[in-house]
Amino acid sequence: MAKGLPNSGFDLGGRELEELAAEAARFKGESLWQDAWRRLRGNRTAWWSFVFLLGFTALALFAPILPLPSPVSLDLQLEPQPPVPPWETFGRSGFAPEYWELSSLDQLLVDARVGLFADWQTGPWLGTDGKGRDLLSRIVWGSRTSILVALAAALCSLAIGVTYGAVAGFLGGRIDNLMMRIVDILYSIPFIFLVIFLITIVNEYRAELEDGWGIDRETVFYVVIGAVYWLTMARVVRGQVLSLRNQEFVEAARVLGASTARIVFVHLVPNVLSIVIVYLTLTIPAVMLFEAFLSFLGLGIEPPKVSWGLLAVDGSEMVNPVKLYWWLVVFPAAAMGATLLALNLLGDGLRDALDPKLRGKD
Amino acid sequence: MLRFVLRRLLWFAITLFVVVTISFFLMRSVRGGPFDGERALNEAVERNIQARYHLDWPLWKQYLQYVGPVNLGDTGPEMLGGDGSDPFTGILVFDFGPSFKYRDFTVNDIIGQSLPISVSLGTIALLWALVLGLSAGIASALWRGSGADVTLRLAATTGIALPNFTVAGFLVIFFVFLIPVLPVAGYGSWKHLILPGFALGAPFAAYIARLTRTGMLEVLSQDYIRTAHAKGLPPRLVILRHAIKGGLLPVVSYLGPATAGILTGSLVIERIFAIPGTGSHFVNSALNRDYTLAMGVTILYTVLVYGLNTLVDFAYTLLDPRIELEDS
Numbered sequence: 001m002a003k004g005l006p007n008s009g010f011d012l013g014g015r016e017l018e019e020l021a022a023e024a025a026r027f028k029g030e031s032l033w034q035d036a037w038r039r040l041r042g043n044r045t046a047w048w049s050f051v052f053l054l055g056f057t058a059l060a061l062f063a064p065i066l067p068l069p070s071p072v073s074l075d076l077q078l079e080p081q082p083p084v085p086p087w088e089t090f091g092r093s094g095f096a097p098e099y100w101e102l103s104s105l106d107q108l109l110v111d112a113r114v115g116l117f118a119d120w121q122t123g124p125w126l127g128t129d130g131k132g133r134d135l136l137s138r139i140v141w142g143s144r145t146s147i148l149v150a151l152a153a154a155l156c157s158l159a160i161g162v163t164y165g166a167v168a169g170f171l172g173g174r175i176d177n178l179m180m181r182i183v184d185i186l187y188s189i190p191f192i193f194l195v196i197f198l199i200t201i202v203n204e205y206r207a208e209l210e211d212g213w214g215i216d217r218e219t220v221f222y223v224v225i226g227a228v229y230w231l232t233m234a235r236v237v238r239g240q241v242l243s244l245r246n247q248e249f250v251e252a253a254r255v256l257g258a259s260t261a262r263i264v265f266v267h268l269v270p271n272v273l274s275i276v277i278v279y280l281t282l283t284i285p286a287v288m289l290f291e292a293f294l295s296f297l298g299l300g301i302e303p304p305k306v307s308w309g310l311l312a313v314d315g316s317e318m319v320n321p322v323k324l325y326w327w328l329v330v331f332p333a334a335a336m337g338a339t340l341l342a343l344n345l346l347g348d349g350l351r352d353a354l355d356p357k358l359r360g361k362d
Numbered sequence: 363m364l365r366f367v368l369r370r371l372l373w374f375a376i377t378l379f380v381v382v383t384i385s386f387f388l389m390r391s392v393r394g395g396p397f398d399g400e401r402a403l404n405e406a407v408e409r410n411i412q413a414r415y416h417l418d419w420p421l422w423k424q425y426l427q428y429v430g431p432v433n434l435g436d437t438g439p440e441m442l443g444g445d446g447s448d449p450f451t452g453i454l455v456f457d458f459g460p461s462f463k464y465r466d467f468t469v470n471d472i473i474g475q476s477l478p479i480s481v482s483l484g485t486i487a488l489l490w491a492l493v494l495g496l497s498a499g500i501a502s503a504l505w506r507g508s509g510a511d512v513t514l515r516l517a518a519t520t521g522i523a524l525p526n527f528t529v530a531g532f533l534v535i536f537f538v539f540l541i542p543v544l545p546v547a548g549y550g551s552w553k554h555l556i557l558p559g560f561a562l563g564a565p566f567a568a569y570i571a572r573l574t575r576t577g578m579l580e581v582l583s584q585d586y587i588r589t590a591h592a593k594g595l596p597p598r599l600v601i602l603r604h605a606i607k608g609g610l611l612p613v614v615s616y617l618g619p620a621t622a623g624i625l626t627g628s629l630v631i632e633r634i635f636a637i638p639g640t641g642s643h644f645v646n647s648a649l650n651r652d653y654t655l656a657m658g659v660t661i662l663y664t665v666l667v668y669g670l671n672t673l674v675d676f677a678y679t680l681l682d683p684r685i686e687l688e689d690s
Contacts, residue, residue: 185373185377185380192626192629196644196645196648196656200648200649200651201388285523289525292525293630296525296527296630297630297633309525312525312527312528312531313527316527316528316530316634324535324539326535329528329531329535330532332528333524333528333532336528337520337523337528340522340523340524341519341520341523343523344519344522344523345519
C-alpha cells in the first residue's frame with residue numbers, strides 16, 4: 001500500500017512512509033474525557049474531594065452491613081449522652097435489628113450484618129441524642145436518605161432541563177422564544193412558596209397516592225424538587241445547543257436524513273454533556289440544602305426515617321439555655337458541611353477540567 | 363427607557379396572574395379546609411362560616427372576588443345588588459381578605475404587623491453580607507495566592523456549603539453559651555436581630571466574596587488599571603477609584619437573587635430564633651391550611667422579588683454603560 005504520494009514532487013518510498021506512520025502512532029490522541037480525567041487528577045483539591053465523596057457514598061451504601069447500632073432503637077435516658085471515644089469503648093453487645101420498613105436489598109444486608117457480627121455493635125463514639133439513639137448510626141443512615149434525595153432530584157432536573165433546553169435551542173425562533181419566556185416567568189416565582197404549598201396539598205392526598213398509584217410521598221418529594229431545579233439547566237443547555245446547531249456536523253446529519261429527535265439526542269446532547277455534568281455537581285449540593293430546609297420545616301423526610309436535615313433540626317432543637325449538647329449540633333453539621341464542601345470543590349474542579357476556558361471564573 | 367419599564371410591567375402582570383391563578387385553584391381544590399377542626403361543627407355554624415368566606419359561591423365567582431377589584435358580595439356596589447358600602451375588594455386593591463385561622467384578623471393586618479420585622483431582619487442580613495463579602499473579596503483579590511487569600515476562599519466555600527440553620531446553631535453555641543453577650547431568641551431589641559441577621563447573611567456573604575474576588579481579578583488585569591498605575595496614581599486610589607467600580611458589577615447583578623434567597627432563608631431563621639416575622643407566618647399558615655394567609659404571603663414575596671430584580675437590572679445598566687436596557 002505504501003506508494004509515493006501522487007504528484008507530490010517528493011518521492012516517498014514505502015520505508016519512509018512506514019517510519020512516518022510509526023512516528024505518528026507514538027503520539028496518542030487524547031479524547032476530551034481522557035484530557036479532563038488527567039486534569040482532574042492533577043487538581044489535588046478536586047481529586048481528594050472526589051475520593052472523599054466516593055468513600056462516603058460507599059459508607060452510605062453499605063450502612064446496613066456495618067456493625068452500627070440501630071438508628072431508631074430507643075433507649076430512654078434523661079438526657080443525651082456525650083461522645084465516648086473509640087479508645088475507651090470500642091464496641092459493646094446489645095444490638096437489636098430495629099429499622100423502619102426497609103427495601104428487600106437493605107433487609108438482605110441487615111441479615112448479613114446480623115450473621116457477621118451477631119449482636120456486637122460500635123460504642124457511642126459520637127454520643128446519643130435525646131432519645132438515646134446512636135448519633136453515628138443516625139448520621140450514616142441519614143446520609144443514605146440525603147444522597148438518594150440529591151441524586152434522584154438531580155437526575156429529575158437533568159432529564160427535564162436537558163430535554164427542554166435542547167429542544168428549545170434546536171428549534172429556535174418563535175418556539176424557542178416562547179419556551180424561554182416560560183422559563184423566565186418560572187424564574188421570577190419564589191418557588192419555595194409554591195413547593196411548600198404543593199407539598200402540603202400532596203400531604204392531604206397521600207393515602208390515595210400510596211394505595212391507588214403506588215406513589216409514596218418521597219417520590220413526589222423528589223419530583224417536586226427536581227421540577228424546581230431544572231430551570232438553570234435548561235438555560236445552559238439551550239445556550240450551548242444554540243451555538244452548536246449551525247455547525248457542519250449537524251448539517252451533515254441532516255443531509256444524511258436524520259430526524260430532529262435523532263439530531264437533538266444523538267448528536268447535540270453528547271456535545272453539551274460536559275457542561276451538564278458541571279452543573280449537575282453544583283445542583284446536587286443545592287438539592288441537599290433544600291432537602292435539609294424542607295425537613296427543617298417539617299415538610300421533608302418524616303421520622304422514623306432519618307436525613308441530615310432532620311438531624312440538624314434535632315440538634316438545633318436541643319440548643320437550650322440549661323445545658324449544651326454540642327455534639328448534636330457539631331457532628332451532623334460537620335458531616336453535611338464536609339460533603340457539601342467536597343461537592344462544591346469537585347464541581348469547581350470538574351469545570352476547570354472540562355472547560356479550561358472557564359478556569360478561575362465563577 | 364420607558365419601553366423597558368413598560369415591558370417589565372407587562373411581564374410582571376403576566377407572572378403575577380399565573381402565580382395567583384395557580385395557587386388559588388390549587389388552594390381551593392384541596393379536600394379538607396381550615397375549618398375541619400378536631401370536632402365537627404354544627405351545621406348552622408358551618409353554613410355561616412361558608413357564607414362569611416364565600417365558600418358557598420361557585421369557584422369562578424370566588425376567584426373574581428379574590429382578584430377584585432369589584433366586590434361581588436352584599437356590601438358591593440349598588441349596580442350589582444349590594445348596598446354600596448364597600449365597593450372594592452380583592453388583591454387588585456391590595457386586600458388579601460380575612461385570615462382563615464386567625465379569624466379576628468385580616469391577612470393585611472397580619473402582614474402589616476410582621477413585615478416590618480422581616481424587612482429589618484433582611485436589611486441587616488443583606489448589609490452584613492455586603493460588608494463582609496466585599497471586604498473579604500477585595501482583600502482576597504489584592505493578596506492573591508497568599509495565605510489570607512486561601513483562608514478566605516476556604517471560608518467562603520464553607521459558608522456556601524453550610525445550611526443557615528447550622529450556622530445559626532454554631533452562632534448560638536458561641537455567643538449565647540460560651541461568651542454570653544446576646545439573647546438566644548425572641549424579638550424586642552436590636553440585640554435580638556444580630557445573631558439571626560448574621561446567620562441569614564452568612565451564605566450570601568460567602569457568595570459575594572467569591573464574586574468580588576473574580577470580578578476584581580479580572581479588572582485588575584485590564585489595561586486601564588496598568589495605565590492608572592503608570593501615570594503614578596497611588597495604589598489605594600487605583601483600587602478605590604478605578605478597579606472597584608468595574609469589579610463590583612457581578613455583585614450588583616447578584617443582589618436580586620440574593621434578596622430572594624434572604625427572603626426564603628428567613629423562613630427558617632425566623633423559626634429558629636422565634637421572630638414573629640412574615641416568614642414564620644407563612645410556614646405556619648401552610649401547615650395550618652390557612653390558605654388566604656399563605657397566598658397573601660406568596661403574592662407579596664413574588665412582588666418583592668420581581669420588583670427588586672427589576673431595580674437591580676436598572677441599577678446595573680446605570681453602572682455599566684456597555685449594557686443597554688434591552689429586556690432580553
